[in-house]
Every structure is written in C-alpha cells, then in structure tokens.
C-alpha cells in the first residue's frame with residue numbers, strides 16, 4: 001500500500017495499521033541506514049519552522065539528507081513575506097511549487113491544516129500552537145513499543161502542562177486508540193482542556209473518570225492525578241467509586257511517566273514566570289522511588305527546564321534521549337512513505353479502540369466564528385479566505401468543534417433555513433436546547449453567536465426562545 005501524497009496534520013491522519021507499518025519501516029531505516037541513501041534522490045523538503053526547534057527540525061532535515069534528498073528552509077517569519085502580510089495559503093501555494101514536501105511548525109493552531117489545503121504537495125505538521133504535534137507522538141509510541149513491545153493494556157501517566165502541551169494532545173488520542181489506560185497528572189491550573197477530554201470520552205471505547213478528591217489525600221500529594229481514562233483492554237473493571245479504582249490501578253504501577261515542561265510561551269493572560277513555576281510538579285529521584293514507578297519508563301518530548309532533574313539522566317528508566325534519537329528513523333520512514341519512495345503492507349484487520357463517527361459539518365458564509373484567538377481562522381491575514389467550519393459533535397447540548405483547532409462552541413440560539421414559505425416575516429430563532437431546535441436538520445441549521453446577531457439578521461424570537 002502507498003501513503004504517497006498524504007498529509008500528516010493530526011495523529012488521526014494515520015490509522016493504527018499505518019502507524020505499525022511505519023514503525024516496521026523505521027526499524028529498517030535504523031538497521032540499514034546506508035541502504036536508504038538514494039531513496040529520495042532528487043526530492044526537496046521545505047523546512048518551515050516559525051517557532052524555535054532543535055529536535056524536530058534537525059531530525060527532519062537530517063532524515064531528508066540521509067534519504068538522499070535536499071532541504072530548503074525558512075526559520076524566521078520576519079525573514080519571509082508573511083511579515084509583509086502574505087497569507088499562509090499563498091505561501092503554501094508558492095512553496096508547493098518549489099518543493100516536494102513541506103514540514104511546518106507555526107504558532108497558530110490549525111496553520112498546518114491550511115497549508116495542507118493549499119500546498120498541493122504532502123504537508124507534515126511539526127507543531128501548531130497548543131493544538132497537535134503528531135510526529136512527536138510517533139516518536140513516543142515508537143519508544144514505548146521498543147521498550148514494552150505493545151501499547152495495549154499499558155498504564156501511561158501524563159504529567160505537567162496538559163493544558164498547552166501539544167505533544168500530549170496528540171499522544172492521548174493515539175494511546176486511547178491503541179488501548180492504553182491514561183492517568184492525568186496536571187500542574188495547578190494546567191488541566192487537559194475540556195474539548196480534549198470530551199473527545200476522549202465520546203470517540204474512544206474506554207471510560208473517563210474525573211477524581212478531584214484524590215488530590216487532597218496527603219499520601220498522594222506527590223502524584224497529583226485528577227482524572228483517569230480506563231481502556232476496555234485493561235483487565236480491571238472501573239469501580240463505581242473512581243478514587244478507589246485509581247488506588248487499585250496505581251498499586252499495579254505505571255508503565256510510563258510522560259513528563260512535559262511548563263509551556264510559558266503559551267500562557268494567557270501573561271503571568272510572571274515565578275508565579276507559573278510555583279507548585280509545578282517536579283519529577284526527581286525521590287518521586288520515582290515510589291512503588292508505582294518501579295518499572296516506569298521516564299519519558300519527555302524535550303526540551304526540559306526544571307520539571308525533570310538531571311540526576312535522572314543515569315537512571316535506566318530514563319528514555320528521553322532515546323526518544324529524541326528515534327526521531328531520525330521514524331521521520332526517515334515518514335518522509336519515504338509520503339514521498340512515495342517506499343510502500344508498506346497494512347494488516348487487514350486493525351485493532352483500534354476508536355469509535356467511527358461521521359459528524360455533520362456546519363459551514364456558512366456568515367455567522368459564528370471560532371472563539372480561540374490563536375486559531376488560524378481568526379487571524380487578520382487569513383480571514384480574507386478562510387470560512388469558519390465546524391463539526392456538529394452534539395445536538396443536546398449543541399456543541400460545534402472547529403475543524404482547524406478543535407476548540408468548541410456552545411451556541412445558545414439557532415434557526416432553520418427552511419422557514420415557512422421562505423417569507424422574511426417568518427424568520428424565527430429558537431433556543432438551541434429547545435425541542436424544536438433539536439429537530440432542525442444539520443443542512444438547514446443556522447447558528448448565531450448571540451441573540452443580538454440573530455436580530456441583526458432580521459430573525460425574530462419564536463415561542464421556543466428563552467429570553
């Protein structure tokens with residue numbers, strides 16, 4: 001099977017079988033690097049890194065060179081025509097006419113999707129704001145698989161800035177799909193965003209339980225779990241009392257502790273660094289003496305700052321430099337596949353714990369916009385051509401999910417485009433949670449950002465409108 005001309009914008013762009021096949025190819029790349037040196041001869045990779053990077057950029061560039069290809073790069077927005085007000089869509093079209101593949105890191109959430117929509121060549125997301133970092137997830141899964149042979153049934157604890165860390169956002173969807181149990185250990189005020197948790201609890205077959213009370217137990221202050229996602233592949237059945245269930249889970253120990261740094265560059269509103277660091281959980285030898293970590297792989301996407309002590313570097317459980325090194329064979333395999341230089345065999349029956357859901361789409365010329373100020377669809381240079389687009393992920397309550405950044409909207413007022421006989425005076429708006437609103441077909445749904453907007457568009461309140 002060929003993966004040629006595909007994009008990797010989110011981790012969902014690869015199935016479990018495709019990821020497994022990519023890992024087999026990465027093994028081949030690592031075992032016989034010299035034999036790969038002509039695979040991508042004559043191909044050019046555009047390396048566009050508009051945020052700092054050491055590992056992702058340099059491993060991608062090395063990977064392309066090791067495959068016999070060449071690299072063109074831009075590493076500073078200020079040195080490109082984006083600084084003159086060019087849109088990223090225009091940039092994508094132009095770079096797409098020079099190169100064979102684009103790897104992009106950009107501070108706006110959803111930027112890689114827009115580049116993929118316009119470039120006409122394969123695009124790889126190397127990190128878009130706080131949204132996703134799918135190739136880091138490939139390195140993480142590859143590391144776990146190398147050390148533990150399989151991901152199914154493992155317990156993985158995610159630690160630190162779960163709110164802004166894009167690596168953990170891609171990673172949890174992959175872990176859930178492969179059948180891992182996930183423990184959430186956020187720093188203060190840095191919980192996993194609600195929209196990520198909602199996706200986890202509706203689109204995968206496991207069960208998500210929040211357990212705030214556990215934080216208050218003195219014996220657990222070192223291990224601040226606030227939620228658990230229990231995969232159905234685990235032999236343990238989740239008890240009615242989630243706190244007790246977690247105690248049971250913890251006794252068995254965690255298989256990996258995935259540490260992340262405080263993403264100080266993404267905090268809004270801007271807070272003093274010292275304030276941010278206060279109470280941020282640190283992983284050190286003392287913590288890892290706990291029984292629950294006896295066999296835990298200590299992972300980190302790097303760079304680290306203060307959250308993981310240097311004394312851990314000689315501990316055999318520490319995996320973070322291996323994780324970074326695996327970036328090379330994994331990214332070599334990915335480039336070779338998307339450039340059509342290699343093909344793979346995908347197992348016919350894939351073992352996935354994801355539910356298949358086809359959400360209806362909401363896309364209209366005017367009306368609601370994504371509420372995330374960092375979403376690509378809200379940027380001055382991009383609003384000229386991007387039409388807001390959402391998946392309707394729930395009707396009761398009504399929830400729309402932005403297709404660019406995954407942030408949610410919870411609209412209060414809606415209407416139907418099928419108003420009676422098309423007469424203007426019959427244009428009515430309704431409360432989104434009303435009996436009538438729920439009956440509106442997705443293709444007829446009109447969503448308002450506010451009641452004021454409904455009235456400005458000459459809709460009148462119906463008897464189904466709560467005022």
Ligand code: CP
Nearest residue numbers: 053054055056301302
């Ligand atoms: N893990 C990671 O993305 O590292 P860089 O920011 O150095 O690329």
